[in-house]
Amino acid sequence: MEEKKLDINSIIGFVLIFGILIFMFYQNKPTPEEIEAQKAKQEQVEAESKESEVQTIKEEEPVSINLQDSTAVANYKSNIGAFGFTAPSDAVTTLENELVSLKISNKGGQIIEAKMKNFVTHDSVPVYLVKDGNASFGLNFSTSDNRVLNTKDLFFEPTLQSSGNNQVLSMKAKVAPNRYLEYRYEMKPDDYLVDFTIRSQDLNGGLNSSNPIHLEWKLNGIRQSKSIQFENRYTRLTYNHEDDKISKLSEGSYDEETEVDIKWLSY
Structure with missing residues (x-):
């Protein structure tokens, strides 16, 4: 029977591969400065998004006139x-x-x-x-x-x-x-x-x-509630349609439906 021997070259190869992976991980890891820069960029994007939403709301506001003019x-x-x-x-x-x-x-x-x-x-x-x-x-x-x-x-x-x-x-x-x-x-x-x-x-x-x-x-x-999570969990919209069928939108997640000829809705 042939005696099995430990392959030193295989061990060296695995060690080298592991070392390369460790090197690449630390080499590509963002520096604290880069993390702060990314965070600032994200905050700017969110701020611009909110500003855009505010502008959209303002565009939908009723026409305002000075009744004294x-x-x-x-x-x-x-x-x-x-x-x-x-x-x-x-x-x-x-x-x-x-x-x-x-x-x-x-x-x-x-x-x-x-x-x-x-x-x-x-x-x-x-x-x-x-x-x-x-x-x-x-x-x-x-x-x-x-x-x-x-x-x-x-x-x-x-x-x-x-x-x-x-x-x-x-x-x-x-x-x-x-x-x-x-x-x-x-x-x-x-x-x-x-x-x-x-x-x-x-x-x-x-x-x-x-x-x-x-x-x-x-x-x-x-x-109205002290806990916004609690309020979001139990707030929903219910509506009546299709031969008195009653449907409800999700309470805990974003939900959207398009319906026609509804009889009533409650919120």
Whole structure:
């Protein structure tokens, strides 16, 4: 039987290969200066990304005009055409019951503040669902004279009245005394739900019916819980569609769906 001998050359080869790998590891390892430079570069990229997001948000903000400047008001009315019939006003109307307080602005006819009256956050601050411009609601449409408008840029004329025990707020963006687009809010006593209806009166000749009307509703949710991880874990959107089928978006990760003809949604 042939005696097996230790191959010294193989051992030397393995040692050399291992040594080369160790050398390459330390040779390619970034220096502390390079690590700091990379970190600074990453921070700059993140800062530029955030700045870009802020600029995008600013571009979507409603048109702002100085109501004390007659020239600015005249230019605004010229830009929106027939919907300039309603006098510009930055007034706010309040709807309030035992549970909820809502503030609706003449500008855009939308809710600019929604407060839950019987709740506070972990640090005893009132719970607001809408506040400080975190929400935007508007209809985007085109007119018969080829203007593209959004209701968040229009002024509405408010009328507050009672219907039994309910409070009813009618907000009308008018093109004439009896021609208008209306947002109607109805609040019941001791109830969180507010009925909201959109309707129009004699606008057939003023709108371009060949182009669809888009509803744009955005909400940047206000943090209410002490733990942001806890809040992210239990916050989700639920919606009803397809023969009363109820679907939910993911609670713990980024999720996106495109749906049509939904009946309702909750957040």
